[in-house]
Amino acid sequence: MSTLEIKDLAVSVKTDDGDKQILKGVTLTIKAGETHAIMGPNGSGKSTLAYSVAGHPKYDITGGSVTLDGEDVLAMSVDERARAGLFLAMQYPVEVPGVSVSNFLRTAKTALDGEAPKLRTWVKDVNKALEDLNLDPSFGTRSVNEGFSGGEKKRHEIAQLELLDPKVAVLDETDSGLDIDALKVVSDGVNRFRAKDGKGVLLITHYTRILRYIEPDFVHVFVDGRVAESGGPELAEELEANGYDKYLRAAV
Amino acid sequence: MGLELSSHLHPVGSFDLSDHPVPTGREEVWRFTPLKRLRGLHDGAALGGTGVGAEYDGPDGVAVEPLAAGSAELGSSGFVPTDRVSARVWHEAGQRYAVTVPADTELDAPAVLTLTGKSVDDATATHAVITIGAHSRATVVVRFEGSATLADVVEIVVGDGAQLTYVTVQDWADDAVHHSTQHAKVGRDASLKHVAVTFGGDLVRHDTTATYDGPGGSIEMLGLYFADEGQHIEHRLFVDHTAPKTKSHVVYKGALQGQGAHTVWIGNVLIRKEAEGIETYEENRNLVLTDGCQADSVPNLEIETGEIEGAGHASATARFDDEQLFYLRSRGVSEKEARRLVVHGFFNDLIRKIAVPELEESLTATVETELAKNVLKELS
Structure with missing residues (x-):
């Protein structure tokens, strides 16, 4: 049973005008089996939270802590975090020319498990994961994310989620840019992951529509680099009806 | 003396050595090359050496034979020296040979020539003529190994409707110096895939030019190079679209690592007035793996007719993303x-x-x- 604990996390980025504080003390605890949705307007720092937890070098941690089952995540390198059980589904997955999807997946799985996956079951698993996400098996031979449509990139992220099977998944606007069919396919994938024992999900989104397919246990409203309000699924319904105005006014 | 140039995309050749003064390094075509490391190939170093041994391994149907000075095959690609090194090779080559695939022949395996250098002290010049008869299909691979100071001229003649894949692999020892001048003539509806793979050597410089002998010809030039500490690897390419409806596609990719690793890529394309309906694209990408490297990349496109299908180029040099x-x-x-x-x-x-x-x-x-x-x- 794993727990991701974010405490008072403060993060800044370097800009031309000096350091800019983006996260101003974020506290969140995601326990095994829980799905937390973070909702907030553009520029509120949602993606910064996701990338900081994953260890992107662009972000400077200026305060607070992140632990996974008590282990100091912030002291780990990017790949150590992944091997500890964290996964980030990116909003804009990166193209890696010349590296095939199947080579990439096998390399990642080998790195995570410390040994190469058994060939026969692995090929079957990969094909099933691709098929489940409505991706043609020929995807295996294509270069990672190169020439993929926006929807294909997102489905490829969720196929990785299922294959790499982390403890805690951070999904950064996985719903953005998806049409309704793709949204369902992606949501089904996330729900299959959630249905496994002891998985934690941090679902970052701008819109409420994905929450119709992935029902969160907790909803947090994220404004100006911190959690402005937390509640149950009903909070999402309220946001659907009233938007972020009341929080934005309070923040100003 | 010296030849009058209107632009280096219109080089004027001459067989007369006195038309080719010793370069100073200030000339456009020499400005990137560390002449001091050429061991006099561009100047007056004796070239009569036999420092490079040749071994042939390949399928039946290929004739590999020595050529006497003055043989009609020499120059059959239309090659005329445009610089001093190749002019010297023309006159002073100690080894001349022909690789010939007759017309209407399909090779079932690559013809492989392995040239092994024995010493850097014995500067050597060779002149080869590779001829692929009309409607034939062949792959010719030339491997360079060992230590050598070598200047060579390679003429490539691809007959009408023929297809040739020509690959050179410069797998030299660290101390080799190699100046190569390659000139291809591609026949009507013929295609040439020209591949240069360069890893070894202290200084490797390739001047590769290609022209068309009729409409419909297609040239693909691919290059892969990896420059280490102190290595100079230079590829100067020139596709001269001399006929209509011809195609050229150039992709060179290189990586650099270590102090003083230097690569140069010059991609010249000339589209002549008569070359209507042609298509050309050239691309060079360099991956800089460590500090202290230098990658020069210069695409040039000169267009004398607007009646073309397409022309473009791209160049990018970057570190790890x-x-x-x-x-x-x-x-x-x-x-x-x-x-x-x-x-x-x-x-x-x-x-x-x-x-x-x-x-x-x-x-x-x-x-x-x-x-x-x-x-x-x-x-x-």
Whole structure:
């Protein structure tokens, strides 16, 4: 049973005008089996939270802590975090020319498990994961994310989620840019992951529509680099009806 | 003396050595080359050496034979020296030979010539003429190994409707100096895939030019190079669209590592007035793996007719892409493994395009060996 604990996390980025504080003390605890949705307007720092937890070098941690089952995540390198059980589904997955999807997946799985996956079951698993996400098996031979449509990139992220099977998944606007069919396919994938024992999900989104397919246990409203309000699924319904105005006014 | 040039895309050739003064390094075509390291190939070093041994291994149907000075084959590609080194080779080559595939012949395996240098002291010049008869199909691979000071001229004649894949692999020892002048003439509806793979050598400079002998010809030039500490690798390419409806596609990719690694890529394309309906694209990409390297990349396109299908070029020189490394590492892949994946990926497309199965594995392995020198070592 794993727990991701974010405490008072403060993060800044370097800009031309000096350091800019983006996260101003974020506290969140995601326990095994829980799905937390973070909702907030553009520029509120949602993606910064996701990338900081994953260890992107662009972000400077200026305060607070992140632990996974008590282990100091912030002291780990990017790949150590992944091997500890964290996964980030990116909003804009990166193209890696010349590296095939199947080579990439096998390399990642080998790195995570410390040994190469058994060939026969692995090929079957990969094909099933691709098929489940409505991706043609020929995807295996294509270069990672190169020439993929926006929807294909997102489905490829969720196929990785299922294959790499982390403890805690951070999904950064996985719903953005998806049409309704793709949204369902992606949501089904996330729900299959959630249905496994002891998985934690941090679902970052701008819109409420994905929450119709992935029902969160907790909803947090994220404004100006911190959690402005937390509640149950009903909070999402309220946001659907009233938007972020009341929080934005309070923040100003 | 010296020849009058209107532009270096309109070079004027001459067989007369006195038309080619010793370069000073200020000339456009020499400004990137460290002349001091050419061991006098451009000046007056004796070239009569026999410092390079040749061995042939290949299918029946290919004739490999020596040529006497003055043979009609020499110059059959339309080659006329435009610089002093190749003019010297023309006159002073100690070894001249022909590789000939007759017309209407399909080779079932690559013809492989291995040229092994024995010493850097014995400067050597060779002149080869490779002729592929009309409607034939062949793959010719020339491998260079060992230590040598070599100036060569290679003429390539691709007959009408013929298809040639010509690959040179410069797998020289660290102290080799190699100046190569290659000139191809591509027949009507013929195609030439010209591949240059350069890993070894202290100084390797290729001047590769290609012209068309009729409409419909197609030229693909692929290059893969890996420059290490102190190495100078220079590729100067010139596709001269002399006929209508012809095509050219140039892709050169290189990686650099170590103090003083220097690569030069010049991609010249001239579209002559009569070359209507042609298509050309050239691309050079360099991956800079460590500090202290220099990659020069200069595409030039000169267009004398607007009646063409398309013309373009691209050039990019960059370090590792942090976002690519982050993406791979966020999946648990170590930094070292992520770098290895990115570099292999960088070259993979190109290796696939070369499409000579006999070479694919060894090229991938060579990339791995090169990576082990720096990129993977530093991190281990």
